[in-house]
Amino acid sequence: MTATLSATPMRAPRQPFLSSDGRWISLGLGLAFVVVLGLPLVVAVLWSLVDPRVGWFAPDVVPTSLALDHWHTALRNPTILSALGLSVGIGIAVTILTSVLALPTAYALAKLPFKMKRAVELFVLAPLIVPGIIVAVGVGAIFFRLDLVYTIPGVILVQTVGTLPFMIRILAATIEAIPGDLIAAARTLGAGPWSIARHIVIPLAWPGFIAGGLLTFVSSFEEFEKTFIIGSPFVQTLPVILWTYLGGRGIIFPNAAVVTFILLVPMLIVFFLAGRVLRDDVLASGMGKL
Amino acid sequence: MSTLHIDGVAKSFGGTTALHEVSLHVGDGEFVTLLGPSGCGKTTLMRIIAGITQPDRGSIRIDDRAIHALPPERRNIGLVFQSYALFPHMTVAANVGFGLKMRGIPRAQVAARVAAALDLVDLGALADRHPRALSGGQQQRVALARAVVIEPDVLLFDEPLSNLDAKLRDQLRDDLKILQRRLGITAIYVTHDQAEAMALADRILVMKDGRIVEEGAPVALYRQPRTRFAAEFLGQTNVIPVHLEAGQPLMPWDMVGFARTGIADRHVSLRPEDIAMTPDAEGPGEVRGVIFLGASVECRVAIGGVELRVRQSGSGVAIPEIGAPVRLAARIEPHPLAEGVHSALSVGDA
Amino acid sequence: MIGGFAYRAAAAILILPAGGYLALFFGLPLLLAFLGGFGLFTRGAETGFTLEHYRVLFGTQAYRDGLWFSTYLAIVPTLVSLSLSLPLAVALARTHPGQKLFNMLYKVPLVVPGIVAAFIVMTMFDRGGLAARALAPIGIDLPKLVRDQWAVGVIIATAWKAVPFMTLIIGGSLGAINRDILAAARTLGAGPWATFVRIQVPLALPGITAAFLLTFIGGMGAYAVPNLLGPVYPLPLSVHMYVNAFERNNWGLVSAMGTVLSLISIMVLLAYYRATRSMRTAYGGEAR
Numbered sequence: 001m002t003a004t005l006s007a008t009p010m011r012a013p014r015q016p017f018l019s020s021d022g023r024w025i026s027l028g029l030g031l032a033f034v035v036v037l038g039l040p041l042v043v044a045v046l047w048s049l050v051d052p053r054v055g056w057f058a059p060d061v062v063p064t065s066l067a068l069d070h071w072h073t074a075l076r077n078p079t080i081l082s083a084l085g086l087s088v089g090i091g092i093a094v095t096i097l098t099s100v101l102a103l104p105t106a107y108a109l110a111k112l113p114f115k116m117k118r119a120v121e122l123f124v125l126a127p128l129i130v131p132g133i134i135v136a137v138g139v140g141a142i143f144f145r146l147d148l149v150y151t152i153p154g155v156i157l158v159q160t161v162g163t164l165p166f167m168i169r170i171l172a173a174t175i176e177a178i179p180g181d182l183i184a185a186a187r188t189l190g191a192g193p194w195s196i197a198r199h200i201v202i203p204l205a206w207p208g209f210i211a212g213g214l215l216t217f218v219s220s221f222e223e224f225e226k227t228f229i230i231g232s233p234f235v236q237t238l239p240v241i242l243w244t245y246l247g248g249r250g251i252i253f254p255n256a257a258v259v260t261f262i263l264l265v266p267m268l269i270v271f272f273l274a275g276r277v278l279r280d281d282v283l284a285s286g287m288g289k290l
Numbered sequence: 291m292s293t294l295h296i297d298g299v300a301k302s303f304g305g306t307t308a309l310h311e312v313s314l315h316v317g318d319g320e321f322v323t324l325l326g327p328s329g330c331g332k333t334t335l336m337r338i339i340a341g342i343t344q345p346d347r348g349s350i351r352i353d354d355r356a357i358h359a360l361p362p363e364r365r366n367i368g369l370v371f372q373s374y375a376l377f378p379h380m381t382v383a384a385n386v387g388f389g390l391k392m393r394g395i396p397r398a399q400v401a402a403r404v405a406a407a408l409d410l411v412d413l414g415a416l417a418d419r420h421p422r423a424l425s426g427g428q429q430q431r432v433a434l435a436r437a438v439v440i441e442p443d444v445l446l447f448d449e450p451l452s453n454l455d456a457k458l459r460d461q462l463r464d465d466l467k468i469l470q471r472r473l474g475i476t477a478i479y480v481t482h483d484q485a486e487a488m489a490l491a492d493r494i495l496v497m498k499d500g501r502i503v504e505e506g507a508p509v510a511l512y513r514q515p516r517t518r519f520a521a522e523f524l525g526q527t528n529v530i531p532v533h534l535e536a537g538q539p540l541m542p543w544d545m546v547g548f549a550r551t552g553i554a555d556r557h558v559s560l561r562p563e564d565i566a567m568t569p570d571a572e573g574p575g576e577v578r579g580v581i582f583l584g585a586s587v588e589c590r591v592a593i594g595g596v597e598l599r600v601r602q603s604g605s606g607v608a609i610p611e612i613g614a615p616v617r618l619a620a621r622i623e624p625h626p627l628a629e630g631v632h633s634a635l636s637v638g639d640a
Numbered sequence: 641m642i643g644g645f646a647y648r649a650a651a652a653i654l655i656l657p658a659g660g661y662l663a664l665f666f667g668l669p670l671l672l673a674f675l676g677g678f679g680l681f682t683r684g685a686e687t688g689f690t691l692e693h694y695r696v697l698f699g700t701q702a703y704r705d706g707l708w709f710s711t712y713l714a715i716v717p718t719l720v721s722l723s724l725s726l727p728l729a730v731a732l733a734r735t736h737p738g739q740k741l742f743n744m745l746y747k748v749p750l751v752v753p754g755i756v757a758a759f760i761v762m763t764m765f766d767r768g769g770l771a772a773r774a775l776a777p778i779g780i781d782l783p784k785l786v787r788d789q790w791a792v793g794v795i796i797a798t799a800w801k802a803v804p805f806m807t808l809i810i811g812g813s814l815g816a817i818n819r820d821i822l823a824a825a826r827t828l829g830a831g832p833w834a835t836f837v838r839i840q841v842p843l844a845l846p847g848i849t850a851a852f853l854l855t856f857i858g859g860m861g862a863y864a865v866p867n868l869l870g871p872v873y874p875l876p877l878s879v880h881m882y883v884n885a886f887e888r889n890n891w892g893l894v895s896a897m898g899t900v901l902s903l904i905s906i907m908v909l910l911a912y913y914r915a916t917r918s919m920r921t922a923y924g925g926e927a928r
Contacts, residue, residue, distance in 0.1 A: 022736030029731060029742045036800070037748055040760040043770055047763060061773045101658040108654035114647050120655060127666050128854060129905055131861020133878045134898035137885050138669030141676075161666050164658055222753035225863050229882070239753045246759055247868050253763060260756050267751040275744050284812020287850060342823045362826040363834075369827045375820035379842045388838075392829030433824075440828065 047257035056253075074258040080241060084262055086152070087221050087237040093156050094220040095213050098163045102212070106171030107201060111180065128165045135161060136229040143230060150234040158226045163219050166287065167212040173285040174208025175201060211282040214274045221267060238263045292352055292443035292476045293318050294339070299348030301334055308334045310500045311348070316444075319474045321467070323487040325523070326497035332480045335497075336446050339478065340369050352443045363392070368437030368475075372449045374429045376421040382408070382432050383417040389440035407439035408432075410469065427458045434466070438473060445470070447479040451486065463489060484524045488512065496520045518627045521559040528560050528598045530624065541624070542594025558624035562588065562601035569610065570617035577614045593618055670902075676895030693896035703897070705874035710901060713791060713866055713876055714859035714908075717798035721855055722848075724799065725806035729814055730836065732807065749804045757797040758868040762786060765793055786869050793869035798859060806851040813847025814840055845916050853912060857905045877901055 050056045051065035074080050108114075109121060127135060139158050140149060148154035178201065186196050202209075224239040232240055238259060245256040294316040301309040309331045316322045324332040337343040339350060341362035350358040357365045368389075376385050383404050390400045408414045411431040421429055430450055437445060447466075451459045467490050470477050481487055487494050488508040495505040496519065504511065504520040515521035518529055533540055541558075567575075567589065575593035586603040589610060600618065610616065675681050679690035697703050732743055749757070764770045766786040775782060786793035817840060825835045841848070863878040870876065881897045884890045 022734060025731050025734055025736040026738050026742075029736075030738070033742070033745050037745065040764065043763050044760070057768075059773050059776055061770065101661055104654035104656075105658035108651045112647050112651045112654070114651040120659070123659070123662065123667075126670075127662065129857060129909060130670065130902045131857055131878070131905060133861040133863050133881060134673065134902055135666060135669065137881055137894055137898060138673040139665060140885070141672060141891060142665075142669050157665060161662065164662060168658060218751045222751065224753060224755055225861075228864075229886075239755055242753070242755050242759070243864065246755065246762070247864075251762070253759075256759050260759060263753060263756065264751075268748070271748065271751050272744075275747075280743075280808065281812055281815065284809050284847070285816075287809050287854070337823075340823070340827050342826070361831070362823070363829045363831050365827070367827055369824065371820045371824060373818065373820045375818065375824040377821060377825070377839060377843075388825070388830075389828035392834060436824075436828070 044257045044260055047253045048261060050254045052254070070254040070258050074255065074262070079236065080238075080259060080262065083236050083238045083241045084266075086235065087239075087263075088266070090152065090156055090159070090227075090237060091217045091220040094159045094163060095216045097156065097160050098167045098216050099209065099213060101160070102164060102167040102171050103197075103202075103205075106168050106208075107175055107197075109168070109172045110175035110178075111183070124165055124168050126165075127161050132162060132225050133229070136226040139226075140229050149230055150232075152231075152235055155227050155231040155235050155237075158230045159220050159223055162223070162226060163216040166219075167216055169287065170212040170215070170282065170285075171205060171208045174205045174211075174282060178204045207279050207282050210274070210277050211279065214270065214278060215283065218267060218270065222263070294444050294476060294478070295349075295351040296335075296339070297349045297351075299335065299338055299345045299350065301331075301338060301343065301345045308500055309338075309345070312500070312502060314495060314502060314505075316476055316478060319476055321470055321477045321479065321490060321492045323479045323481060323491035323494045324497055325481060325484060325487040325494050327482055327523070329499075330497040331500040332482075332497050333448060336369075336448055336478065336480050339444070340367055340446055341365050366440070366442050367444045367446060368440060368442035369446045370430075370433050370437050370448065370450045372452050374421070374426075374433045374453075376429055376432055376436075378421055381418050381420055382413065382424070385421070385432055386436045386439055389436065393440065403439055404435075407435040410438070411435045411465070426454050427462060430454065430462060431465075434469070438469070438475065442475065445475045445477040447477065447481075449481050451481075452483075459486075466490070488524065494524075496523060514625050515559060516628050518557060518559070521625075521627060526562055526599060526601075528562065528565075528596075529557050529627065530560055530596060530598070532556050532558050532624075541620070542596050557627045559627050560598075560620055560624040562599040563603070564621045565598065565600045566619045566621050567591065567600045567602065567610075567616050568619075569608075569614060571615055573615040573617035575616045575618050577610045577612055577616055580610060580612060582609060591616060591618060673895040673898050676892055677899045679892055690892075693892040696893055697896045697900065702874065703877070703880060706877040706880050707900065709791075709870075709874040710860055710876040710878065711904065713794060713798075713862060713870075714856045714904075716791075717795045717802060717859050718852060718855045720795055721799045721802035721806055722852060724803050725810055725851065726841075726848075728803065729807045729811040730840075732811060733814060746807060747804050749801050750808070752801070754797070754801055754862075754865050755868070757800045758793075758865045760800070761793045761797045761869055765796065787871050789871055791866065791870050794862075794866050797865050797869055798862065802855045802858070806855060809847045809851040809854075810844060813844035817843050849912055849916055853909055856908060860901055860905055 046063055046066075047056070048070055049066040049068065050063050050070065051067035052069050053067075054063075054065040056063040105120075105124070109117065109124075136158060139161065143149045143154050143158070148157065182200055182204070183196060186200050191199065221237075222239060223237075224243065227235065227237050228240055228243065231237070242256060242259045242263065245252045245259060296315070297313050298311045299309060299313070300307070300311045312331070312335060314322075324335060326332050334343060338345045341357075341360065345358065348358070349356060352365075377388065380388070383401075386407055387400045387404045390403060395403075404417070405414065408417055411434055413428060413431050413435065416424065416428065416432075421432065424432065430453075433450070450466075451462055454462065463486060479487070479490055491508055493505060493507055494511050495502050496511070496517075497503065498519055504515065504517045506514075511520060512524050515524065515527075521527045521529065530541060563586075575591045575598075577589050578592050578597065579590035581588045586601050587607050587609055588599060588601045591598050591600055598618070672681055677693055679688055679693065697707075728746065732739070732746065736742075762769065765782070766772075767784065769786075772782050785796070821839060821843075822835060825839045830838065861878055862876065863882065866876045867879055877897050877900070881894050884897070885894045
């Protein structure tokens with residue numbers, strides 16, 4: 001029997017595979033998030049609660065007087081409320097339109113061998129390569145002739161141009177992960193294209209739909225440049241309203257703060273719900289290769 | 291000149307214990323195999339030796355150097371992975387030279403040693419290719435070259451041949467053994483394939499449920515297993531209950547079991563190739579199943595209340611009918627097995 | 641086994657919806673914009689091939705400075721964001737308490753509009769903003785960060801949005817690397833830093849490239865944030881585009897500007913592809 005006791009102590013070595021202590025990382029990240037996320041949030045809340053009769057001026061670090069006046073006005077303001085509804089409605093419309101257009105193309109890119117694939121991939125990517133404002137202005141010129149400017153359908157159409165590339169790429173990445181054998185098996189069992197789409201592709205591509213759909217909705221909800229150029233001043237989504245409070249006639253922080261929250265709250269709700277369903281790797285895989 | 295000592299290494303993941311205080315020692319230049327089914331802890335133990343996983347308790351020494359507190363990059367251990375783990379963005383030569391580069395060895399020397407290592411595995415011509423252009427067998431050779439070129443104290447193999455097809459596996463297995471012998475590096479080889487273990491090892495350590503249940507040289511372990519688990523895991527065997535009658539241990543067909551007497555009911559291990567089967571109209575046994583395996587014929591025979599497997603090799607072997615009456619005889623003395631399913635022997639016993 | 645033709649036909653049908661859509665609402669406008677830069681098919685002004693618009697574009701000081709400023713706004717925030725995202729992605733991947741929470745939190749700015757980011761910077765960093773007020777009692781006087789020459793405010797707001805985006809993509813690329821490869825590097829003697837630089841970064845390069853490019857292009861075309869936070873002069877080209885389009889009706893000039901911005905984006909794309917290819921051979925080691 002061997003077992004000579006070694007000279008070194010037998011307690012567990014403390015150096016994990018990937019070096020330093022996790023606790024420091026948590027500390028650093030926590031601090032960073034407090035400064036980068038928490039602080040602005042608090043400041044925005046304070047701005048929204050500023051008493052209109054007193055205001056909030058230097059050198060006060062905290063407003064001297066708080067009131068709910070701005071919230072009351074905002075929540076009764078028909079412009080703001082209609083902007084909220086418009087943002088949501090346009091978001092849903094864009095998501096549906098994008099999904100319907102994207103799925104067949106994503107399938108073709110993922111599963112079908114054909115010669116022009118790389119060219120199509122690049123073409124699908126192109127709206128991302130060209131700066132958004134150029135797309136917006138270019139589309140604006142055409143929409144002028146088609147009488148689509150200042151209309152809601154016009155905004156929906158132009159936003160879709162920006163959301164299609166991501167949706168196609170995310171769906172293509174997801175569909176590519178579906179083993180070709182499954183589709184072949186379905187074929188041998190008698191399924192035609194519609195059936196395969198309905199029973200195999202769509203159910204198995206569901207994570208891609210969720211990731212892409214959420215990304216699309218969020219993109220649409222917070223989109224500014226294209227909406228502004230095509231829609232303003234008749235189509236006003238929440239970001240456009242926010243713009244008028246920040247860049248328009250004058251800077252009105254309290255109003256901006258309130259609209260910010262009206263913008264943010266649905267987004268954060270969607271975000272937290274999505275967090276449970278969304279898979280980062282799906283999202284990243286769609287956007288990770290150019 | 292490197293011996294490896296592992297003392298009391300234990301590891302749990304959450305609520306499951308992967309390793310229960312394992313200790314083992316490997317002599318200089320020895321080729322040792324960790325053999326066991328999936329989940330027995332062999333891969334965990336290997337990763338702990340390499341430093342990729344941290345044990346909860348225990349120590350690891352190479353010669354007199356305690357290495358369990360060192361990060362993997364300072365342990366001077368070579369590791370060959372099942373997935374090859376070649377760096378896809380580097381050429382074969384760059385892959386093999388990587389470890390030398392990390393040690394700060396000058397370029398000219400690196401080039402020379404890389405060339406030598408690639409010659410050792412017969413891949414000199416492919417030095418400038420990228421891994422994706424190589425076959426599985428070639429990739430594994432590159433991984434091997436990469437691990438040995440740094441002249442490690444210990445070489446670890448994590449089921450390196452599992453991803454290869456059978457013919458290639460045999461070929462590479464033999465090359466591996468030759469290489470290890472030639473270089474004289476202490477090696478630990480993890481596998482679930484008992485044939486591979488027996489072909490390669492100087493000593494086999496059989497693992498189950500996070501413990502080493504038995505160890506020994508391949509011949510001794512195969513022919514005289516002490517535990518039932520080892521007997522059944524290595525090759526095939528019949529585990530036969532033996533009853534005492536008038537002080538004599540008897541086999542199911544009323545044959546005297548074995549020489550050692552005075553022990554209560556036991557199990558013995560008798561391998562299918564060690565049973566002779568002859569047709570006998572009054573024979574106590576009856577053939578229940580026949581499988582032709584090419585080189586051998588395997589029969590299931592019901593006898594004395596148990597069912598045994600019998601194997602006979604050679605082209606001249608008769609292939610019996612099902613239901614044929616036969617007589618069985620043990621060619622060698624059956625081997626008694628220790629009671630209990632585990633016998634957690636501490637290793638080091640000769 | 642269906643022949644190649646059937647595949648092509650099927651592919652064509654499947655691509656038609658999105659492809660046709662993009663061709664109509666993206667390709668066509670882009671084409672018209674390109675032609676418009678040369679004076680063809682434009683509204684307003686006269687039509688007919690001309691280089692006048694480009695002459696105006698490159699001839700006017702304000703526009704030249706605007707072009708340079710747009711490029712500045714594309715490069716600097718992207719570099720700043722990249723230098724923050726890489727360590728963030730690595731940190732988020734290591735096990736640490738609260739990992740799940742942090743992995744959710746860092747994505748919050750993704751759902752926040754750029755204008756809100758601008759708003760935040762305004763309230764915090766402008767003259768009389770919160771940072772200034774908080775530091776005044778200690779006697780620290782902050783330099784001008786909003787509407788300043790270096791567009792620091794723009795950089796902060798852009799980075800605030802870009803860092804989570806880049807981190808997401810880069811994190812995905814890093815996570816896709818087979819763990820065995822990292823273990824192999826470690827056992828061969830590479831410490832954590834060497835493993836990161838020689839193995840993880842090269843293998844994650846596709847994701848890093850993609851993140852860089854998307855952020856760069858976004859910066860090139862940014863309108864709202866520079867408008868709100870940037871200096872009065874120079875204005876980025878995107879703002880000039882807007883003014884010339886909707887206030888002066890000079891679509892030809894607008895097209896010329898758009899074309900130049902697009903060309904720069906494409907050139908950066910190509911340059912980056914070339915650069916990363918050589919980076920890959922550099923990390924390969926021996927043979928150069």
